[in-house]
Amino acid sequence: MKRIAEGRTAEIFQEHHESVIKLYRSGFPKDAIIYEYEITKQVASLGISVPMVHELVEMEGRIGINFEYIEGKPLLQKMAEHPQELDDFAEILAEMHVTLHRCEVPADERGKPFRKQKEMLAHNIHQAPQLSTDEKHAILQILEALPNGNRVCHGDFHPDNAMVGEKRWIIDWMTGMVGHPAGDIARTLILFRYGTLPEAAPSHVKDQLQAMRERMGHVYFNYYLAHSNLQMDEIDQWMLPVAAARLTEWIPEEEKDQLRSVIRERLKLK
Numbered sequence: 001m002k003r004i005a006e007g008r009t010a011e012i013f014q015e016h017h018e019s020v021i022k023l024y025r026s027g028f029p030k031d032a033i034i035y036e037y038e039i040t041k042q043v044a045s046l047g048i049s050v051p052m053v054h055e056l057v058e059m060e061g062r063i064g065i066n067f068e069y070i071e072g073k074p075l076l077q078k079m080a081e082h083p084q085e086l087d088d089f090a091e092i093l094a095e096m097h098v099t100l101h102r103c104e105v106p107a108d109e110r111g112k113p114f115r116k117q118k119e120m121l122a123h124n125i126h127q128a129p130q131l132s133t134d135e136k137h138a139i140l141q142i143l144e145a146l147p148n149g150n151r152v153c154h155g156d157f158h159p160d161n162a163m164v165g166e167k168r169w170i171i172d173w174m175t176g177m178v179g180h181p182a183g184d185i186a187r188t189l190i191l192f193r194y195g196t197l198p199e200a201a202p203s204h205v206k207d208q209l210q211a212m213r214e215r216m217g218h219v220y221f222n223y224y225l226a227h228s229n230l231q232m233d234e235i236d237q238w239m240l241p242v243a244a245a246r247l248t249e250w251i252p253e254e255e256k257d258q259l260r261s262v263i264r265e266r267l268k269l270k
């Protein structure tokens with residue numbers, strides 16, 4: 001099998017022309033993999049364009065998911081290959097997010113199988129070792145006052161998880177949930193502003209993207225605002241809890257330091 005891509009959590013192998021195996025790194029929590037498997041099926045049944053999910057597999061002690069092979073490229077790669085078309089790609093990304101957020105999760109699926117955004121955020125904020133008890137308490141109170149929302153949210157929507165070809169597909173659903181679009185947008189903005197790129201990305205791609213990131217975030221955000229009913233301040237309210245929740249992820253220390261200073265600044269303003 002040929003390895004065709006690699007992310008932070010998994011390697012992607014092409015099995016034959018029609019299918020790939022997303023093989024998680026060893027030790028990766030099994031329940032999270034099963035959640036991705038189930039939630040991807042569920043969002044497909046709601047009419048969202050995702051690769052078809054075939055089955056769970058085990059290879060050399062590692063767990064994987066067998067997916068339909070997507071004949072397309074992630075927007076991140078398109079941006080690196082055609083930097084002059086950056087604005088167009090950032091708009092496609094925003095358009096995909098607007099379309100996703102129109103999709104409502106049926107009432108009987110909220111909570112199970114779809115995890116709830118505010119519960120997920122609260123869970124992660126509780127775990128964040130870099131925050132004091134008082135800081136956590138203040139952030140959790142802010143989160144509590146935010147609206148629940150009933151839309152499909154991706155939880156990690158960025159240009160490497162949006163694929164385009166003859167169609168468009170959203171991939172990588174491990175953080176998929178039911179929630180408020182404003183929180184999902186805040187997450188994407190935080191990734192654009194403070195995110196570091198996977199170590200595996202070639203350095204020329206990294207340098208190029210680092211420089212273009214701010215621009216992408218700007219175009220993406222303006223397009224989203226212009227094509228949805230959300231206001232900037234509704235989204236801004238989610239920045240603090242979403243940034244705090246990200247502290248529990250597998251991200252570089254320098255990114256955590258940066259997030260922590262953003263969190264402290266925002267808490268001071270409250």
Ligand SMILES: Nc1ncnc2c1ncn2[C@@H]1O[C@H](COP(=O)(O)OP(=O)(O)O)[C@@H](O)[C@H]1O
Nearest residue numbers: 005007008009010012051067068069070160172
């Ligand atoms: N079904 C698929 N068909 C073709 N390529 C895929 C497919 N799924 C993932 N990929 C490629 O693998 C990369 C990583 O996949 P992803 O599910 O986002 O894993 P990770 O959780 O590690 O980010 C994607 O950016 C894409 O390039």
Ligand SMILES: [Mg+2]
Nearest residue numbers: 007160161172
């Ligand atoms: Mg990914």
